[in-house]
Amino acid sequence: MNTLTIAKREMGSYFTSLIAYVVTTVFLVMSGYFYYTNMVMFVMFVGSDVKLGLWQQTFYDIRFVTVSVLPLLTMRLFAEEKKMGTIELLFTSPLRDRQIIMGKYLACLAVFAMMLALTMLYPVLLKIVYQLEPAPLAACYLGLFLMGGACIACGIFLSSLTENQVVAAMSTIGVLLLLWFLDWNEGIAGSAVVQVLHQLSFSEHFLNFIRGIIDINDIVYYLSVIAFFLFLTGCSLESRKWRGIK
Amino acid sequence: MNAIEVDHLTKYYSNARGVIDLSFEVNKGEIMGFLGPNGSGKTTTMRMLTCFFPPTSGTARICGHDILKEPLEVRRKLGYLPESVPLYLDMPVRSYLSFFAEVRGIPARQRKARIDEVLDKCSLTHVAHRLIGKLSKGYRQRVGIAQALLHDPEVLILDEPTIGLDPKQIIEIRSLIKGLGAARTVILSSHILSEVSAVCDRVIIIHEGKLVAVDTPHNLTRRLQQTPKILVRALGPAEAITKTLRSVPGVLSVKPGIDGPDAFIVDAEEGLPVINSLAQALCAQNLSIAEIRPVDMTLEEIFIQLVADDTEVRRQ
Ligand SMILES: Nc1ncnc2c1ncn2[C@@H]1O[C@H](COP(=O)(O)OP(=O)(O)O)[C@@H](O)[C@H]1O
Numbered sequence: 001m002n003t004l005t006i007a008k009r010e011m012g013s014y015f016t017s018l019i020a021y022v023v024t025t026v027f028l029v030m031s032g033y034f035y036y037t038n039m040v041m042f043v044m045f046v047g048s049d050v051k052l053g054l055w056q057q058t059f060y061d062i063r064f065v066t067v068s069v070l071p072l073l074t075m076r077l078f079a080e081e082k083k084m085g086t087i088e089l090l091f092t093s094p095l096r097d098r099q100i101i102m103g104k105y106l107a108c109l110a111v112f113a114m115m116l117a118l119t120m121l122y123p124v125l126l127k128i129v130y131q132l133e134p135a136p137l138a139a140c141y142l143g144l145f146l147m148g149g150a151c152i153a154c155g156i157f158l159s160s161l162t163e164n165q166v167v168a169a170m171s172t173i174g175v176l177l178l179l180w181f182l183d184w185n186e187g188i189a190g191s192a193v194v195q196v197l198h199q200l201s202f203s204e205h206f207l208n209f210i211r212g213i214i215d216i217n218d219i220v221y222y223l224s225v226i227a228f229f230l231f232l233t234g235c236s237l238e239s240r241k242w243r244g245i246k
Numbered sequence: 247m248n249a250i251e252v253d254h255l256t257k258y259y260s261n262a263r264g265v266i267d268l269s270f271e272v273n274k275g276e277i278m279g280f281l282g283p284n285g286s287g288k289t290t291t292m293r294m295l296t297c298f299f300p301p302t303s304g305t306a307r308i309c310g311h312d313i314l315k316e317p318l319e320v321r322r323k324l325g326y327l328p329e330s331v332p333l334y335l336d337m338p339v340r341s342y343l344s345f346f347a348e349v350r351g352i353p354a355r356q357r358k359a360r361i362d363e364v365l366d367k368c369s370l371t372h373v374a375h376r377l378i379g380k381l382s383k384g385y386r387q388r389v390g391i392a393q394a395l396l397h398d399p400e401v402l403i404l405d406e407p408t409i410g411l412d413p414k415q416i417i418e419i420r421s422l423i424k425g426l427g428a429a430r431t432v433i434l435s436s437h438i439l440s441e442v443s444a445v446c447d448r449v450i451i452i453h454e455g456k457l458v459a460v461d462t463p464h465n466l467t468r469r470l471q472q473t474p475k476i477l478v479r480a481l482g483p484a485e486a487i488t489k490t491l492r493s494v495p496g497v498l499s500v501k502p503g504i505d506g507p508d509a510f511i512v513d514a515e516e517g518l519p520v521i522n523s524l525a526q527a528l529c530a531q532n533l534s535i536a537e538i539r540p541v542d543m544t545l546e547e548i549f550i551q552l553v554a555d556d557t558e559v560r561r562q
């Protein structure tokens with residue numbers, strides 16, 4: 001109940017501050033652009049394998065927009081409250097820390113879900129001219145949603161560490177990029193290490209989804225990343241008890 | 247059961263002392279002043295009482311609930327106005343209060359009536375639809391107080407509720423606090439003595455994190471006015487004036503005042519009508535008096551005196 005109250009306020013704030021509109025617009029324009037260019041490419045050069053290849057290529061591109069846009073949604077969640085001092089109101093209300101964290105997380109996730117829902121317009125339009133297979137597309141959306149959920153959890157954690165929103169956004173982008181390219185180490189590390197990095201990295205798990213494969217391992221991976229970062233956020237809020245915030 | 251019982255409360259920050267070994271009680275329905283210069287630990291104490299962070303050692307009970315064991319229960323009983331009056335500036339007043347009414351668990355049916363009530367009490371009804379970010383400091387302060395009053399808390403904690411306001415707003419906020427009703431217990435902090443004595447039933451004085459005195463404002467001023475000081479402003483040659491003032495019986499010393507070349511501060515013995523004698527002496531010398539009045543002690547002087555008294559008592 002309290003979680004939803006917090007989530008409602010955060011959603012309101014996203015829309016009154018226009019952040020949601022700006023971020024959504026950029027996201028829609030860029031993903032629409034990727035849909036379009038990939039489709040043209042497939043029609044011209046490949047032709048045959050639109051069913052799977054098109055989605056794979058398009059979602060591989062959209063993931064970049066997602067990673068660079070979501071930190072702008074998460075940066076304010078705690079940093080702004082710390083800067084404005086409003087965090088003191090929440091911490092002295094009868095709320096548990098985890099309700100505050102989950103409320104903020106759900107609000108951001110809802111905005112992201114809305115952005116994704118709007119991009120569904122493109123395949124719907126495409127369906128008019130080309131008969132497609134919905135199943136692989138569903139896997140792509142599930143993968144992107146889970147990956148985005150992990151990005152948001154990471155962003156919330158870094159936002160809880162600072163009162164500067166730019167620092168929060170930049171460090172989130174840094175960590176997310178690192179998580180993507182963690183497995184680009186074949187040349188340097190031994191093969192066992194590379195195996196581990198593959199498992200830890202965002203990319204391998206995401207690639208499965210956009211190949212049209214829904215594997216429980218990949219779902220569990222993203223859910224664990226989300227749980228891990230939300231847990232760290234809890235620890236970060238808890239630290240006020242021994243550190244004391246201004 | 248007292249509304250607030252503070253029991254050897256101590257807080258050390260990583261690099262500074264917050265407060266040391268505070269113990270005091272606040273009765274139900276009492277308005278308690280919390281007086282101390284900046285950095286003396288008022289905010290630190292209030293943040294522990296509101297369960298913002300826990301003490302290093304010691305504890306406190308609000309309406310019988312321990313701040314360490316039942317923080318959520320304590321927060322339910324409390325209304326709190328933080329020192330910096332943090333607010334969500336992007337929200338209209340009514341939505342802001344509605345959010346906190348929900349957080350406070352006020353049932354949906356009663357929410358509107360309750361919000362209307364606090365809006366009215368804090369004279370905010372006519373700005374209810376304005377964005378908080380567009381309101382003046384005085385109005386924001388009232389929004390903060392309205393938020394603290396929403397759930398009709400038994401205990402209200404106000405951290406420097408009048409800081410940064412103009413004199414008219416100060417008077418309004420003060421009468422608002424006074425009118426909060428006898429059923430409610432209030433702690434309000436301030437670094438201005440006159441403010442606390444105007445509103446509070448009792449006053450706690452802290453200095454450098456330590457409690458120096460707990461008493462009624464009346465007793466405190468009586469205790470402190472042992473050696474009266476008198477400010478004299480007279481027209482004429484300074485030497486003649488000094489000489490005349492010195493000649494009055496009961497005068498211990500005459501020093502030039504800091505507020506101008508024609509001002510003098512007279513230290514006098516206790517229990518004599520020295521002001522009258524001073525005035526008569528000046529008149530007799532044909533020196534015209536511009537001003538003559540007892541000097542209120544500044545907060546700093548009170549602390550110096552209280553701390554000195556304190557160490558003296560301990561020595562005996
Ligand atoms: N978050 C903090 N971290 C470190 N020291 C602090 C913090 N908050 C307050 N202090 C220190 O604790 C002391 C008491 O501060 P405070 O409680 O804010 O006093 P007051 O409210 O009476 O002005 C000061 O010396 C201050 O520097």
Ligand SMILES: [Mg+2]
Pocket residue numbers: 285288289290329405
């Ligand atoms: Mg303070």
